[in-house]
Every structure is written in structure tokens, then in C-alpha cells.
Amino acid sequence: MRLVRYTLARIVFYVTASLFASFFTLPLLWLAFAPFNEKAALSVTVPDSPSLANFGQVFKNTFAVRALFQNSAIQALGAMLIVTLFATLAAYALSRANIRGKDLISYGLVLFSSVVTGTAAMVPIFLLIFRLGLINTHLGVILVFSGGLLPAAIFIMRDFVDSIPRSYEESALVAGASPWRIFMDIAVPIVRPGMMVVAVWAFVNVWGGFLIPFILLRSPEKMPAAVAIYSFYTEAGTPIITLTAAYSLLYTIPVLILYLFVNWRYGFRFFGGIKS
Amino acid sequence: MASVTFEGVSKHFGSVKAVHDVSFSISDGEFVCLLGPSGCGKTTTLRLIAGLEQATSGRIDIGDREVTYLNPKDRDIGMVFQDYALYPHMTIADNITYPLKVRGLGAAARRKRAEEVATSLQIANLLDRRPGQISGGQQQRTSVARAVVHKPQVFLFDEPLSNLDAKLRLEARSFLKHLQQELGVTAIYVTHDQAEAMALADRIAVMEGGRVVQMGPPLEVYRQPATTFVANFLGSPPMNLLRVRLELTKQQAMLVGETFRLQLPQISERLKGVVSEGEALIAGLRPEHLHMANDSDSWSIAGEVYAIEPLGPEALVTLKVGDSLVTARIFGDEPPKANVGEKAYLLFEPERLHLFKASGERIP
Numbered sequence: 042m043r044l045v046r047y048t049l050a051r052i053v054f055y056v057t058a059s060l061f062a063s064f065f066t067l068p069l070l071w072l073a074f075a076p077f078n079e080k081a082a083l084s085v086t087v088p089d090s091p092s093l094a095n096f097g098q099v100f101k102n103t104f105a106v107r108a109l110f111q112n113s114a115i116q117a118l119g120a121m122l123i124v125t126l127f128a129t130l131a132a133y134a135l136s137r138a139n140i141r142g143k144d145l146i147s148y149g150l151v152l153f154s155s156v157v158t159g160t161a162a163m164v165p166i167f168l169l170i171f172r173l174g175l176i177n178t179h180l181g182v183i184l185v186f187s188g189g190l191l192p193a194a195i196f197i198m199r200d201f202v203d204s205i206p207r208s209y210e211e212s213a214l215v216a217g218a219s220p221w222r223i224f225m226d227i228a229v230p231i232v233r234p235g236m237m238v239v240a241v242w243a244f245v246n247v248w249g250g251f252l253i254p255f256i257l258l259r260s261p262e263k264m265p266a267a268v269a270i271y272s273f274y275t276e277a278g279t280p281i282i283t284l285t286a287a288y289s290l291l292y293t294i295p296v297l298i299l300y301l302f303v304n305w306r307y308g309f310r311f312f313g314g315i316k317s
Numbered sequence: 318m319a320s321v322t323f324e325g326v327s328k329h330f331g332s333v334k335a336v337h338d339v340s341f342s343i344s345d346g347e348f349v350c351l352l353g354p355s356g357c358g359k360t361t362t363l364r365l366i367a368g369l370e371q372a373t374s375g376r377i378d379i380g381d382r383e384v385t386y387l388n389p390k391d392r393d394i395g396m397v398f399q400d401y402a403l404y405p406h407m408t409i410a411d412n413i414t415y416p417l418k419v420r421g422l423g424a425a426a427r428r429k430r431a432e433e434v435a436t437s438l439q440i441a442n443l444l445d446r447r448p449g450q451i452s453g454g455q456q457q458r459t460s461v462a463r464a465v466v467h468k469p470q471v472f473l474f475d476e477p478l479s480n481l482d483a484k485l486r487l488e489a490r491s492f493l494k495h496l497q498q499e500l501g502v503t504a505i506y507v508t509h510d511q512a513e514a515m516a517l518a519d520r521i522a523v524m525e526g527g528r529v530v531q532m533g534p535p536l537e538v539y540r541q542p543a544t545t546f547v548a549n550f551l552g553s554p555p556m557n558l559l560r561v562r563l564e565l566t567k568q569q570a571m572l573v574g575e576t577f578r579l580q581l582p583q584i585s586e587r588l589k590g591v592v593s594e595g596e597a598l599i600a601g602l603r604p605e606h607l608h609m610a611n612d613s614d615s616w617s618i619a620g621e622v623y624a625i626e627p628l629g630p631e632a633l634v635t636l637k638v639g640d641s642l643v644t645a646r647i648f649g650d651e652p653p654k655a656n657v658g659e660k661a662y663l664l665f666e667p668e669r670l671h672l673f674k675a676s677g678e679r680i681p
């Protein structure tokens with residue numbers, strides 16, 4: 042009797058899980074097939090005669106190509122570098138320095154991060170960037186993204202830095218190393234997996250960000266891919282499905298490669314700890 | 318090589334007096350153990366020497382230089398940490414030669430020195446591995462190698478053996494003693510294991526509550542503990558301490574315990590002016606100075622057998638004397654034959670008796 046009930050429970054579990062899984066896999070399948078289908082529609086169909094014609098069309102759209110391979114790249118890489126570098130330095134300081142209430146600062150930062158780049162803050166952010174004369178510049182976009190991502194990045198990095206035993210730094214101190222040297226020789230190599238996670242995470246966030254560049258940029262030459270994808274819409278505002286699909290696939294690839302690289306090289310984890 | 322001198326050094330963390338008014342002087346080439354229970358300030362003392370903590374007051378000298386306010390890197394010391402603090406991302410060779418790298422030595426010269434040091438510490442075959450790939454004992458040697466690689470003036474050890482298993486610990490202990498004598502470098506070694514301190518040290522500094530309560534050669538500290546705390550801390554099992562009352566008359570002095578009366582003959586000289594009639598004292602007897610007997614004697618204490626623990630070359634015999642337990646180490650091939658609850662006597666020679674004031678201070 043118990044066996045029957047157990048089996049039934051398992052079956053129900055797997056069926057439900059499969060339903061959920063297919064719900065999320067369908068779009069992915071669509072993304073895998075539609076770009077190669079000249080007659081793609083919104084349903085998932087395996088193309089009869091797969092072709093690269095859609096991609097040919099996409100590459101004719103210089104605006105969209107530049108958006109993807111130049112503008113998105115500049116903005117995402119720029120913010121990635123700034124966020125990773127500053128988050129690491131700040132986390133190190135917050136972890137090691139004797140600052141009263143530093144834990145409060147850390148937790149406060151995380152709360153703030155959701156506010157800073159939230160939609161509600163768009164007006165003040167626009168005004169700020171406008172006054173700084175950074176409207177319609179890559180730098181403006183990079184700075185606003187960095188500001189929004191840094192708090193959470195610092196929080197993630199702090200966990201990694203906290204996991205380095207103090208004695209590592211103390212033994213380096215006794216060995217005669219300067220603080221900067223200790224940071225570079227001891228701390229950075231140990232928290233590198235964390236830096237990679239933060240880097241990928243920052244990259245993905247900027248790569249997919251629509252609102253900030255849409256508001257802060259004016260000229261089409263500077264728009265990133267997330268905005269440029271709308272150039273594959275008809276005048277009437279409906280997407281040309283074949284081209285959007287092809288462009289979306291191109292849009293995903295850099296992120297996938299970055300993730301796979303980091304995962305292979307460092308392992309993807311969101312917490313610190315020494316793996317020796 | 319250099320001496321190390323403390324002059325009235327204190328280190329307070331807020332209201333915690335981790336080290337309080339400590340003065341001592343360690344001479345060149347000496348091996349000194351800081352011994353004491355957990356929290357007595359040993360590590361803090363060591364870190365003060367290393368420069369990892371800054372003294373609240375007082376003065377520290379290494380050699381003929383005052384170092385009280387110098388940074389660790391300017392003190393020329395080598396330190397072995399309790400957790401070894403080997404860098405997980407560097408090879409053993411890189412770990413060992415990190416102090417040389419910081420000093421700007423080239424890669425080839427570093428490799429050569431790594432091989433030299435590693436060979437003398439018998440870890441030469443591990444140079445290209447990482448700390449996670451070697452055993453605890455090997456990690457300990459690597460850590461020692463890193464501390465000696467730049468030929469420092471002073472070695473500091475913070476419980477370097479506490480992470481090793483019992484057998485390896487004995488091996489590593491002999492090895493450390495040998496190494497220190499070979500190099501002749503001043504060494505300061507923190508431990509809470511009295512046997513380790515006895516075995517290694519030229520002098521032991523016993524610490525209690527942030528102060529050094531006694532400092533001297535191991536046997537002196539063992540034979541003439543300055544306080545009941547020291548008496549109790551050294552020796553395994555520790556010294557038996559019994560409450561007694563002094564009965565002083567013109568001619569004689571008598572120690573009265575719960576189950577015994579001891580007449581102090583010539584010793585009464587040493588009590589004159591120090592103690593008074595009726596005063597409560599503490600009598601101390603080392604377990605190895607007690608012998609078992611079936612009859613009483615003028616120098617014996619009576620009790621009931623509480624437990625007999627044969628250990629091989631010796632046996633621990635514990636008697637219940639009044640409310641307290643007294644342990645004796647009885648040497649011999651056969652453990653003594655006695656049943657629990659039987660009456661027995663422990664004899665000793667009068668000069669083996671230690672006397673302390675109720676406050677714990679030794680009566681000379």
C-alpha cells in the first residue's frame with residue numbers, strides 16, 4: 042500500500058515537474074529553431090530546410106550589427122570592469138578595515154541597489170547625467186549601470202573576502218609584503234572565482250538592460266542591442282519574427298560563451314571559501 | 318640572531334587586559350616557551366613581538382633596536398602560524414620563498430634557496446605541489462621552511478604542533494628542537510601543552526591572566542613552582558594540592574590535614590616569620606614522589622583506594638583523602654594490587670613537600 046502511494050506521489054511529481062520544465066523550455070527551443078527557419082512563426086517547428094537566410098538579412102542591418110558588436114560590447118565590458126574592480130577593492134576594505142558599523146553599511150548597500158537603478162529613480166538619474174554632460178555617451182550608461190550593480194557586487198565579494206583567513210595576510214605581513222602587494226599576491230588570487238561571478242553577472246545585467254540606455258542615449262549610433270532589436274519591428278510595431286529570432290540568437294551567444302568560460306575555468310559559485 | 322626584551326608591556330583590547338605589564342628578557346639563541354591555559358595572552362604576546370599588535374604601553378626591543386612601533390616587515394622575524402597559513406594558490410616552492418620574492422630576489426635564486434631549505438626539512442620532493450595536496454606534517458614543515466627561508470633574527474611559533482596527531486607531534490617536536498639548535502636562532506614558542514614546553518624550552522614563561530607568573534629553566538619551574546597555578550599547570554598528572562592548617566608551637570610545626578598530621582622538623586626554620594599559627598596553607602606533592610605502603614609512617618597520608626590505572630611502565634594510583642583525590646605515579650613492572658575502597662598510605666620524603674600560602678604563593 043505504501044509502495045503504491047509512494048509510486049503515485051513520484052509520478053505526480055514528475056508529471057508536474059515536466060509540465061513546468063516544458064513551459065520554460067519551449068521559448069528556448071523556439072530560439073534554437075526559429076532563426077534557421079525562413080518561415081518562422083511563434084510556434085516551435087523544426088524547419089524543413091534549415092537556412093542561414095535570416096542571418097544574412099540581419100547582417101544587412103548595419104545599425105543593429107553595430108549595436109550588438111560595438112555598443113553593447115563597450116557598455117557591458119566597461120561596466121563589468123568597473124563593477125568587478127571597485128567591488129573587489131571595496132569588499133576588501135569593508136572586510137578588513139576597522140570601520141564601525143561596516144556590516145550595517147554592507148546590508149544597507151544591498152537594499153539601496155534595488156532603488157538606485159529602479160524605474161522610480163530614472164528621472165533623478167536622467168537629471169544627474171544631464172548635468173554631468175554625459176547624456177548620449179557610453180560613459181554615462183556605464184556609470185549608471187555600475188552604480189546600480191556595485192552594491193550587490195560588493196555584498197557578493199565581501200563573502201569571498203571574508204572567507205580568507207586573516208593569518209594569510211598576517212603571514213605575508215611578517216614576510217615583509219606591503220598592503221598593496223598582499224592584496225595582489227594573496228587576496229586577489231583567492232577571491233578570483235568571486236570576481237569572475239561578479240564580472241559575468243554585471244556583464245549580463247548590462248547586456249540585457251533596456252531602460253537605462255534607452256533613456257540616456259539619443260543617437261542611434263550608440264544604442265545597444267537591447268534597444269536595436271526594435272529595428273526588426275515593422276512600421277506597425279509588430280516584430281518580424283524571422284529576423285528577431287536570428288538577432289536574438291546572436292544576442293545570446295556572447296553571454297553563453299562568457300558563462301561557459303568562467304564556469305569551466307573557475308566554477309560558478311556565489312559564496313566564498315577556500316578550495317585547496 | 319638577537320635578544321628580545323619586554324619592558325612593562327601591556328596590550329589591552331578595550332577592557333580586556335590580554336597582556337598586562339609583562340617584562341622579560343630573552344637572550345640571543347635562546348628557546349623560550351610561553352606556556353599557559355587558553356586566553357592567558359600567549360598569542361597576544363607573540364603578536365606583539367611580530368608587530369601584528371601594537372602595545373598599549375611599554376617597550377619592546379629586538380637586538381639593540383627598539384621595535385615597539387615598527388611594522389612587522391621591519392622586524393626581521395619568521396613566524397609559524399597555528400593554521401600554517403599556507404597560500405592555497407601557490408606551489409610549495411612559491412610558498413616557501415614568498416619572503417624572498419617580496420624582497421625582490423630573482424626566480425632562479427629563489428628556486429635554488431627553496432631547494433636548499435626544502436632539502437634540509439625533507440620536503441624537497443613536494444616543491445611543485447600545492448598545500449592542499451600534502452599532509453598536515455608536511456604543511457607544518459613547509460610553514461617552518463617559509464619562516465626560516467630569509468634567515469630571520471627571531472622565530473615565532475604559535476602552537477605549531479596542535480594540528481598534528483599525537484605520533485606526528487612527537488616527531489615534529491624533536492625535529493623543531495633539532496632545527497633550532499642547528500640554526501641557533503632565538504625562538505619563542507607558544508603552547509598550552511606543558512610537556513611540549515618542558516621538552517623544547519631553554520626557559521619557560523608561565524602565563525596566567527595576561528601576566529608572566531614565573532620564568533625559568535623547565536626543571537626549575539617544575540621543581541620550584543612559584544604559585545599553585547604553576548604547580549598545577551606543569552606535570553602530568555599535575556601536582557596534588559591539599560588544604561592543611563598549620564599548628565605552630567615554640568618547638569615544632571605541625572601540618573594538619575583531613576586524614577593526616579605531619580610534623581615539620583628542620584623545615585620549621587623556613588616558616589619563621591612567614592606564616593602564623595592556625596594559618597590555612599596548601600601542601601603540594603608531585604605524583605612521582607609518592608610511594609604506596611600498607612602502614613602509616615611519620616611522612617604519609619592515609620586514604621582509600623579510588624582507582625588504579627596501569628599505563629605500562631607505571632601506574633596511576635588515586636586515593637581518596639578526605640574530600641580530595643591524591644594521585645601517585647607508582648613505577649614498576651607490576652601495577653600495585655589493591656582493591657577499590659581499601660585503606661592505603663602514600664609515603665614521601667619530607668624535602669619533597671611544597672608549601673604554598675592560601676593565596677597560592679610559594680613558601681620558600
Ligand SMILES: Nc1ncnc2c1ncn2[C@@H]1O[C@H](COP(=O)(O)OP(=O)(O)OP(=O)(O)O)[C@@H](O)[C@H]1O
Binds near residue numbers: 353
Ligand atoms: N583582537 C582582539 N580583540 C579583543 N580581545 C582579544 C583580541 N585578541 C585577543 N583578545 C583577548 O585577549 C585575551 C588573550 O588572548 P590570546 O589570544 O592572547 O590568548 P591565548 O593565550 O593565545 O589563548 P589560546 O591558548 O586559546 O590561543 C583573551 O581573553 C582574548 O579574548
Ligand SMILES: [Mg+2]
Binds near residue numbers: 359360361
Ligand atoms: Mg593562542
